[in-house]
Amino acid sequence: MPFEADRDVPGLIVKFGDYPLHHGGVGAIRSLGRLGVPMYAITEDAYTPAASSRYLERAFVWPTRGTEDADHLVEGLLRIGRRIGRPTVLVPTDEEAAVLIAEHQDELKGPFLFPRVAPGLPRRLASKQGLHELCVEHGVPTPAAAFPQSYDDIVAFADRARFPVVAKNREAFVRRSRPAVGGTTRITTREGLLALARDWGERPGVVLQEYLPREQAEDWIVHAYFDQDATPRALFTGVKVRSWPPHAGMTAHAYVVDNPELADLAARFIKQIGFTGIIDLDLRYDRRDGQYKLLDFNPRMGAQFRLFESESGVDVVRAMHLDLTGRPVPEGEQRSGHRYVVENIDLPALLAYRRSGYTTPHAPTRASGTELAWLAGDDPLPFVTMLARFVRPGAKHLYQLWRTHRRGSATAPGG
Missing domain, CATH: 3.30.470.20 (ATP-grasp fold, B domain)
Known part of the structure; x- marks a missing residue:
């Protein structure tokens, strides 16, 4: 290769939540490990695919759900940083990790290296509503969307909408609370939308979006x-x-x-x-x-x-x-x-x-x-x-x- 990585600076795969079969983390361990960069990873247990990679120096077994208090997660990262013992590049593999790092840069900047970014920007980009607002502000095409604040708003939307429509959870951190929908949900009729919406509570955490037909x-x-x-x-x-x-x-x-x-x-x-x-x-x-x-x-x-x-x-x-x-x-x-x-x-x-x-x-x-x-x-x-x-x-x-x-x-x- 026409370049050499700094082998004195390790990498740490940062993930919160229970998803042990994550091929992206394995790919990052291999990518930097093949350059001779010492690699570490946070894993759910000692028997995940990431933990078994020959390019991993050590797996830090730390089961998390993504629902823990931010201070607890920051302290856990700092504890891992002290055990590694030298400045380490953080490689987040989920929104929870990316947002936590961005919003706690001052606490993490000593033992860790990461891109400095406006602290609130990653959370806004990971949010369906925040991303939609940024797209509209900067003239980037995005599907038409509505963000209902109540069941009455959904009824009003249903009366004027062109079906089918798509319902998604509004915020990125659906693991932190009971999600309104299981994921991207295609809804074909007004009656179907109103029936689903009855379970979404007083403040439905959904975005109702224009459907782009796959054909x-x-x-x-x-x-x-x-x-x-x-x-x-x-x-x-x-x-x-x-x-x-x-x-x-x-x-x-x-x-x-x-x-x-x-x-x-x-x-x-x-x-x-x-x-x-x-x-x-x-x-x-x-x-x-x-x-x-x-x-x-x-x-x-x-x-x-x-x-x-x-x-x-x-x-x-x-x-x-x-x-x-x-x-x-x-x-x-x-x-x-x-x-x-x-x-x-x-x-x-x-x-x-x-x-x-x-x-x-x-x-x-x-x-x-x-x-x-x-x-x-x-x-x-x-x-x-x-x-x-x-x-x-x-x-x-x-x-x-x-x-x-x-x-x-x-x-x-x-x-």
Whole structure:
């Protein structure tokens, strides 16, 4: 590779909540570990795929739910920092971690390195309402949306809405309270909306959004790292071919596809809002009006980030480590045509998409190379551990997600 990372500065994978089968964390451990960077990770237990990676120096077993008091989480991070004993780059893998780091920068800046950002910005970007308001303010296309404050507001919306519509939880931290909906929920009738809304309480925490029909849309991804001046040091675009649950969930299969228009849209928006750090954006191209509409803004590393690497060997996690340690980030074109496959969810996704007859027009007919989420010749144990933990409960979970999707509800895009 045309660069060397600072091997004296470790990396720490920061995750809150119970989701041990997270391929993004494994990817980050491998990405920096292959450069000789010592890697540490917070894990639910000692037997997660991340904990089994040959590139992990140590797993800090710390079961969390994402509902703990912020002071408790900050103190836990500081305790881990003292045990590592040297400045360490933080790599958050969820919104809870990204927001906590941003809102407690002064307490964490001693033992840890991370991009400095306006403290309230990541929370606002992770919120459906906050993101919608920023998009409107800066002229970035986004689906039309309403944010009802009461059941009467929902009735008024139902009287004028064009169905189907989509309901999502308004705020990012749905684990902190009882979510109104299980994820992205497609609602086809006025009566269906009013029936669901009766369970949402006096102050419904939902956004009601314009439905973008999949027959007239394409799902696109932008991953990037922006430095302290909100300048992109690594920026990639790709198209999502399959997700699980179908059309509304986690990326199962994706390709790198050059899209200068989309890259420019993302770079301009980030410059306008002044964000620094890693981003993972989900956008839907609406063929009816020719616009890329921003659906989700994840102010952290996305689970599928290893789809993207430049010809100089840089991905967004490597770009952040290089930048935070004062090293130049080499330029290079993205590997167009490269694909990414998440083995444990792509097969059910493939079967579902074949039944629906849906295809992605911009997906290449042949991949220039393939990156698997779990299986790696130089690091096989995470794949074996994933299989051991996934086979029985994982199959049951996939079935439950499929049943939910069949009823018209699915988890939100992202990751």
